[in-house]
Amino acid sequence: MAEKEIIDNIEGEYKYGFTSDIETETIGKGLSEEVIRIISEKKGEPEWMLERRLAAFRHWQGMKLPQWAHLDIPEIDFQDIIYYAAPKATKKLGSMDEVDPELKRTFDKLGIPLEEQMALAGVAVDAVMDSVSVKTTFRETLAEKGIIFCSISEAIKEYPELIKKYLGRVVPHTDNFYAALNAAVFSDGSFCYIPKGVRCPMELSTYFRINAEGTGQFERTLLVADEGSYVSYLEGCTAPRRDENQLHAAVVEIIVEKDAEVKYSTVQNWYPGDENGKGGIYNFVTKRGLCHENARLSWTQVETGSAITWKYPSCVLLGDNSVGEFYSVAMTNNYQQADTGTKMIHIGRNTRSRIVSKGISAGRSQNAYRGLVRVAKGADNARNYSQCDSLLIGDKCGAHTFPEIDSNNPTAVLEHEATTSKISEEQLFYCNQRGLSTEDAVGLIVNGYAREVLAKLPMEFAVEAQKLLAISLEGSVG
Amino acid sequence: MLSIKNLCASVDNKQILRGINLEVRAGEVHAIMGPNGSGKSTLASVLAGNEKFTVTDGSVEFLEQNLLELPIEDRARMGLFLGFQYPVEIPGVTMANFMKMAVNEQRKFRGEEPLSAGEFLRMMREKSAIVELDSKLTNRAVNEGFSGGEKKKNEIFQMAMLEPKLSVLDETDSGLDIDALRIVATGVTRLHNEQNATVVITHYQRLLDYIVPDYVHVLYKGRIIYTGDKTLALKLEKEGYDWLINDYKE
Numbered sequence: 001m002a003e004k005e006i007i008d009n010i011e012g013e014y015k016y017g018f019t020s021d022i023e024t025e026t027i028g029k030g031l032s033e034e035v036i037r038i039i040s041e042k043k044g045e046p047e048w049m050l051e052r053r054l055a056a057f058r059h060w061q062g063m064k065l066p067q068w069a070h071l072d073i074p075e076i077d078f079q080d081i082i083y084y085a086a087p088k089a090t091k092k093l094g095s096m097d098e099v100d101p102e103l104k105r106t107f108d109k110l111g112i113p114l115e116e117q118m119a120l121a122g123v124a125v126d127a128v129m130d131s132v133s134v135k136t137t138f139r140e141t142l143a144e145k146g147i148i149f150c151s152i153s154e155a156i157k158e159y160p161e162l163i164k165k166y167l168g169r170v171v172p173h174t175d176n177f178y179a180a181l182n183a184a185v186f187s188d189g190s191f192c193y194i195p196k197g198v199r200c201p202m203e204l205s206t207y208f209r210i211n212a213e214g215t216g217q218f219e220r221t222l223l224v225a226d227e228g229s230y231v232s233y234l235e236g237c238t239a240p241r242r243d244e245n246q247l248h249a250a251v252v253e254i255i256v257e258k259d260a261e262v263k264y265s266t267v268q269n270w271y272p273g274d275e276n277g278k279g280g281i282y283n284f285v286t287k288r289g290l291c292h293e294n295a296r297l298s299w300t301q302v303e304t305g306s307a308i309t310w311k312y313p314s315c316v317l318l319g320d321n322s323v324g325e326f327y328s329v330a331m332t333n334n335y336q337q338a339d340t341g342t343k344m345i346h347i348g349r350n351t352r353s354r355i356v357s358k359g360i361s362a363g364r365s366q367n368a369y370r371g372l373v374r375v376a377k378g379a380d381n382a383r384n385y386s387q388c389d390s391l392l393i394g395d396k397c398g399a400h401t402f403p404e405i406d407s408n409n410p411t412a413v414l415e416h417e418a419t420t421s422k423i424s425e426e427q428l429f430y431c432n433q434r435g436l437s438t439e440d441a442v443g444l445i446v447n448g449y450a451r452e453v454l455a456k457l458p459m460e461f462a463v464e465a466q467k468l469l470a471i472s473l474e475g476s477v478g
Numbered sequence: 479m480l481s482i483k484n485l486c487a488s489v490d491n492k493q494i495l496r497g498i499n500l501e502v503r504a505g506e507v508h509a510i511m512g513p514n515g516s517g518k519s520t521l522a523s524v525l526a527g528n529e530k531f532t533v534t535d536g537s538v539e540f541l542e543q544n545l546l547e548l549p550i551e552d553r554a555r556m557g558l559f560l561g562f563q564y565p566v567e568i569p570g571v572t573m574a575n576f577m578k579m580a581v582n583e584q585r586k587f588r589g590e591e592p593l594s595a596g597e598f599l600r601m602m603r604e605k606s607a608i609v610e611l612d613s614k615l616t617n618r619a620v621n622e623g624f625s626g627g628e629k630k631k632n633e634i635f636q637m638a639m640l641e642p643k644l645s646v647l648d649e650t651d652s653g654l655d656i657d658a659l660r661i662v663a664t665g666v667t668r669l670h671n672e673q674n675a676t677v678v679i680t681h682y683q684r685l686l687d688y689i690v691p692d693y694v695h696v697l698y699k700g701r702i703i704y705t706g707d708k709t710l711a712l713k714l715e716k717e718g719y720d721w722l723i724n725d726y727k728e
Contacts, residue, residue, distance in 0.1 A: 425530075426566045432550035433526050433560050434580040434636065435587070444579065448570030448619065 017241025017271060020106040023088040024130065024212045030079045033057060036184055039084050043153050043187070046160060056173035056183035063177045069310055069339040070368040070400055074245070076282065081247055083185045085130040085212035103129060111464075112207045112236075123203045123234075123460070124149060126190040128219060130212045133188045138202065148193040149204055152220050155191035162193060166224050170253040170290045170316070178249040178284040178310075182218045186251070189219035194229040194260075203458055205234040208250075210270070210281070216247040223253070225260035225295075232263040234461060238305070241271055243279045245307060254289035254297060258319065261296040262289065265457050266313075267465055270305035272472075275363075277335025280307025287311065293319030293348070300456040302465045303330040303340060304472040312370065314343035317351035317379075324353040327453040329465075331446075331472055332365030332397070341370040341402075346382035346412070355386040358450050361397035362473060368400040375412040382412040390420045391449050393442070393473070443470030479504050479675050480525075480545075480644055485536035486700075487524045494520045496700035497536065502644065505672040509686055509711060510679045512697035513719050518679045519563060521697070522648040526560040527553050541643065554580075555587035557643030557674075561633040561650045568620035573632070574602060576620050577639050584640060605638040609665040627658035634665040645669075646677045651685040663688030683715035696722055 027038055036057055040050040065073075087103055107114050107127050114127060114135045124138035126149065133151030142149050148159060156163050173183035190206040210217050225231055235252075248270060256262050264287075273280025283306035289297040299313040315324025326342035344353035353373065361367040367390070375382045390399035405414055423445050431441035447454065447466050454462050480502040487495040494517045502508055510518055524531050525538065527550035538545040541556060548556070568576065581601075582592040593601065606613050609631040621629050630650055637645055647666065651659055666689055670676055678689055686694075686708060694710040695702045696719065704710070704722050714722075 424566070427568055429526075429528055429550065430562065430566045430568070431576075433554050433562075434576070434640070435551050435554040435583040436579055437551050437583075440579065440583075444571055444576070445568055448568055451570035 016238035016269065018109065020102055020211050022100065022102050022106070022129075022211060024085050025088050026082050026085040026212060026215065029082050029214065031057075031081070031083055031185065035083055039185060039187060042084065042086075043156070045153075045156055048160075048164070049156055052168070052173075053184050056180050057185075059173055060177070060180035060184055063180055066177055069370070070366065070402070071308055071310060071337050071339050073282070073308060076247060078181075082212070082215040083218070084187055085215040087129050087211070106209065106211070107207070123205055126151060126204075126206045127209070128188050128190070128206060129209045130215055130217060133190070136190075142200070142202070145198050145201065146195040147198060147200055148191065150191055152186075152189045152191045152222060155222070159191070159193070162224065163191070163222070166253070166255055167220075167222055168253075170255060170288045171251050171286050176286060179251050179286045182220060182249050182251045182286070185216075186218045186220035189221045189250070190223075191221075192223045192231065192233065194225045194231045196226045197228045198226075199229065200231040203232050203234055205236065207236050209238055210246060210248065214244065214246075216249065218248075219250045221250070221252040223262065223264070224255045225257060225262045227257045228259040229257075230261045232265070232458060234265045234267070234458060236267045236269070238269050238271070241274075241279065245280060245282055247282045247284070248306075249284045250286075252285070252287040252313075256289055256291045256295035256297050256322075258293045258295060260292075263298045263300070264289070264313070265461065266299075266301040266303070267457075267461060267468065268301065268303045268305050268309070269468060272305045272336050273307040273334065275334045277307070277364075280336070281305065282307060283309045283311065285311040287313035288316065289314070289324075290316045291319055291322035291324060294321045295319055296323040296325075298325040298327070298456070299342065300327040300453065301329070301340075302454070302457070302468065303328070303338060304468050306338075307336060309336075309338040309340055311340045312342055314345070315353060316345045316347065317353065318347045320348040321350045322348055323351070326353075326355045326357070327456045328357045329360070329450040329453045329469070330357070330367060330369075331360040331469060332362070332367045333472055334363040334365060336363075336365040338366070339368040339370055341368075343372040343374070344384055346373075346375045346379040346384070349378065349380045350382070351379055352383045353385075355384070355388070356452055357386075357388045358453055359388070359390045359399050360393070360446060360449070360469075360473075361390065361399045362393035364396045366398045366400070368402060370402040372404045372406065373414060375407040375409045375414070377408045379409050380411050382409060384412075384414045386414075386416045388416075388418045389449070390418075391446070392420065392422045442473055446470070446473055479541060481539040483537045485521075485524065485538060486534045487520060487531045488534055489520070489531050493534070494531070494700055495524065498697075498700070498702060500695070500702065502675045502677060504643075504675055506675050506693070507670065507689060507691045508675075508677045509689075509691035509694045510677060510697055511681065511694060511711065511714060513723075516697045517700045518697050519648050522560055522646045522679060525553075525646055526550065526558065551583070552587070555584050557641075559637050559640055559642035559645045561637060561645060561647035563648040563650075563652065565621045565629045565633055567622045569622050571620050573616040573618060573620055577602065577616070577636065580636070581639055601639065606635055608638050608668055609634045610661050611635045626653040627655065630654055630658065630662055631665070634662055634669075638665065638669055641669075642674065644675050644677070646679070648679045649681065650678065651680055651682060659684065660688065683711045686711045698723060
């Protein structure tokens, strides 16, 4: 099988590129204190929240764009973006009847039914379109256990004490350029609180959809797992097919209290741009979790979308015996660029972390793994195992790894393994000889390669992710 | 079933096959022997459609179709099976999953419904018994971490699953100990019937103790230079190829 044909076959068809005809309320382009006041007012926020936003904005104005990533980022004009766009709601959504039918149709089309009786068994959804949460399902069911699951806008009004206590605690607005921007203009996202000792009976998920043109999406997710609790959380993202680039700068903060466990899974499928690299989402995301004593945080991500991805879901292992995990499949095709990985910061004693990163590059894409494993002075007996694999399809793409290890404690045990491989013509010939088409063979081989990570996803989503990997690769092999 | 006429093929501009003629009918077993580098594996690869090789002349008819025009996967779906000399590993893809796709692709090609999970599992159990393949192996990744013997048994297991019309087994006996050889060869024999045909490529007579060939061909420098019955293999075992090659030179 010729290399050229291999590449020709991974021509992906983006299934979620449609635009919904929904009346949208937007504000003018540009960013200023005035714009932030408008956003805060539209959300009916208390004064303290506005003050926080303004503090973040003032800090952001003095910051420079980070340049260290292995990414070629075209200049972004932050004054040419609309910072607030909301589907025009009839009124505040309380029951299903009040959701705009077109919105419902949109989410149905995305496979996210907003009616509870139609939902995937055992999955509660917070659906976010552009700047606002349009519906959160199963709120009452969850409330019976004391679990709070709602949009962050509501949480700010209804649970101000929790928000004041936790928001910005893991990712302060001073953290980085995009985190500061997000803290200033974030419009919606999900809030979740699992009380002490409660095991969340269903998967919680947030589905992010960008629909409006010329807008940026800045969502904020805050997840608090109180002592001894457990929750599995999943987020998915899609956007219409457009020639323009759209900015998505999100912040996810997770607090995992003593003895608690959080699994956070992402299937990121923002519009990646066309085969010539036109359009697509710029995805700049800060995700970090703080683990207290005996706590466990596991990140799983399947990244197939976005023109540019800049994302490092991290764990701060503060408490003794806490555990951080990062499982990642990052696939790039055509002209996509990804610089993604994780940071494992070992502070407590006997802390353990595990990193499994599987990069897949095809077309003319560039795919980088960037990781930091830091062991603080007091982190006796810290352990890390890292495995970074790269799979190359064709000879015009790039795979890069930037693993950094910073150990300040002699008792630490750190292991790092890395491999780079290609789909071989022998493998394809073998599959063809058994009657598989080349496209199916590539999908099969790539899924096999990513299996260890896919196995960490909740069942329903693992199947979706498998299909997504195969679709995203269509056309790159032959 | 298979009719090869004046088949010539090259790799990297080097001529390997220089005019092969071979007729294989249903129910027959053919053995192809010959010294190293004579083109035996190339013949198998060209029949299967490996694009590393370029067909420069000749024709091949398989089940009344022009084989050389068909893509690799269609040849396979029609019932052409190649037992690989060096089966490749496909990490993370279970044998069960791999075979399910292969079997169902073939069924789709024939216009049949895919097998249900139950039917498929039953079939897997039944067929893995033919080559005494540990059924646990079917839950492992394709050929990954398999011993040499297991890999070869696994090839015959796949042959059993796919029930090909024509099987071309490329040095399926190489690297096998006596027991594994017996199991593999017995498996092949059990799968043989009046409706299918088998071409075994081998260096050794010992395989032919189990798989009794109707014809033994000697391939040398890209041509079949001699054809005999099963006694030819015995003679070759004893006397080597020199007498034939010398004849050929003259």
